[in-house]
Amino acid sequence: MEMNRDFYNQLAGQSVANETLPRSTALDILTSEEIELLPLLNAAFEVRKKYRGKEVSIHIINNAQNGFCPENCRYCAQAKTSDSDIEEYPLKSDEEILAEAKNAYEKGAFRYCMVFAGRGPSATRVAHIARLIREIKAKYPPLQVCVSSGLLDEGKANILKEAGLDRLNHNLNTSERNYPNICTTHTYADRLNTLAAARRADIQLCSGMIAGMGETPQDILEVVYALRELQVESIPVNFYIPIEGNALGPAVNLSPEYCLRILCLFRFLNPKSELRVAAGRELHLRSMQVMALYPANSLFLDGYLNTKGDDRRRTLQMIKDAGFTINSDHSVEELLGKEGSTLEASPDGAAGHVPMKKLQDLRIFMPSPMS
Numbered sequence: 001m002e003m004n005r006d007f008y009n010q011l012a013g014q015s016v017a018n019e020t021l022p023r024s025t026a027l028d029i030l031t032s033e034e035i036e037l038l039p040l041l042n043a044a045f046e047v048r049k050k051y052r053g054k055e056v057s058i059h060i061i062n063n064a065q066n067g068f069c070p071e072n073c074r075y076c077a078q079a080k081t082s083d084s085d086i087e088e089y090p091l092k093s094d095e096e097i098l099a100e101a102k103n104a105y106e107k108g109a110f111r112y113c114m115v116f117a118g119r120g121p122s123a124t125r126v127a128h129i130a131r132l133i134r135e136i137k138a139k140y141p142p143l144q145v146c147v148s149s150g151l152l153d154e155g156k157a158n159i160l161k162e163a164g165l166d167r168l169n170h171n172l173n174t175s176e177r178n179y180p181n182i183c184t185t186h187t188y189a190d191r192l193n194t195l196a197a198a199r200r201a202d203i204q205l206c207s208g209m210i211a212g213m214g215e216t217p218q219d220i221l222e223v224v225y226a227l228r229e230l231q232v233e234s235i236p237v238n239f240y241i242p243i244e245g246n247a248l249g250p251a252v253n254l255s256p257e258y259c260l261r262i263l264c265l266f267r268f269l270n271p272k273s274e275l276r277v278a279a280g281r282e283l284h285l286r287s288m289q290v291m292a293l294y295p296a297n298s299l300f301l302d303g304y305l306n307t308k309g310d311d312r313r314r315t316l317q318m319i320k321d322a323g324f325t326i327n328s329d330h331s332v333e334e335l336l337g338k339e340g341s342t343l344e345a346s347p348d349g350a351a352g353h354v355p356m357k358k359l360q361d362l363r364i365f366m367p368s369p370m371s
């Protein structure tokens with residue numbers, strides 16, 4: 001029997017009031033056929049509108065180095081155990097990273113994310129990241145800066161905070177139960193400790209999950225409730241991208257509808273958080289992508305760490321067509337005006353092919369060897 005309108009109204013009302021939904025309801029949102037997708041999305045949209053209006057925050061991610069990671073996260077193309085054919089390079093120069101920050105700002109990014117692969121940064125690396133943060137904040141004050149640099153203790157977190165870091169990204173990725181199935185070189189507890197250290201240093205937290213890594217709906221609940229408890233400010237929900245050569249293999253348990261249900265669940269339990277439909281939206285949501293903007297208020301532009309995303313113009317047009325605006329110094333119309341009219345093919349996964357970034361996508365400001 002289908003749920004009546006009262007059920008969805010109550011769901012939205014409880015979420016807006018920041019009440020914790022019972023686990024049985026949370027599980028039903030993911031699994032029950034009695035809960036229909038469209039009214040569910042509409043209820044999530046009510047919550048999103050209350051706290052986030054119709055704005056979309058665009059994030060652009062910068063892989064400051066690629067590969068060379070000693071950890072064994074089985075979903076990651078940069079892991080030492082991955083046979084993926086990625087464009088490996090050591091740390092980019094400061095000039096290159098700063099040029100990419102400028103580019104992100106000019107493309108309308110609200111937040112610029114620098115990703116440093118590895119278990120965790122050395123003291124020297126922390127000092128270096130701090131210098132970069134200071135320079136970016138001085139040059140582009142409206143641009144929010146986020147860093148993803150692996151495991152951190154409180155001392156290192158304090159150094160980044162003093163440099164002006166707004167947010168630290170450190171995903172829980174999956175439940176504590178499922179964690180040993182995706183990585184054995186560090187633990188779920190290590191991840192929680194890093195988030196706690198960042199919180200003590202008064203850095204905002206960005207932490208989310210990757211769905212499609214063999215987790216059960218109960219595992220998803222564990223992550224949603226853990227992030228609620230941590231009062232995480234920003235939640236990226238990634239859908240696993242099965243890059244050839246990754247130890248984990250193909251994604252499981254994902255359909256466009258299931259992905260949307262996951263996003264709705266994250267919104268109901270984290271009503272005020274920035275919720276990002278992150279990596280894999282093209283591959284797993286396909287023709288339903290735009291629906292993700294009803295629970296989520298943020299997305300990535302220009303693809304992910306090693307894989308291409310949708311053409312920039314297609315993403316901006318999607319935001320505009322659905323009547324959303326962007327949270328930027330630039331309007332979506334202005335940004336669309338700067339783009340050409342040709343569209344790249346969408347990585348929709350129809351043929352099971354994941355388009356990889358080439359070196360020129362990953363290092364658009366790489367100095368020429370002659371200069």
Ligand code: SF4
Binds near residue numbers: 072116119150
């Ligand atoms: S997810 Fe991060 S820590 Fe894990 S292998 Fe990839 S780069 Fe290394």
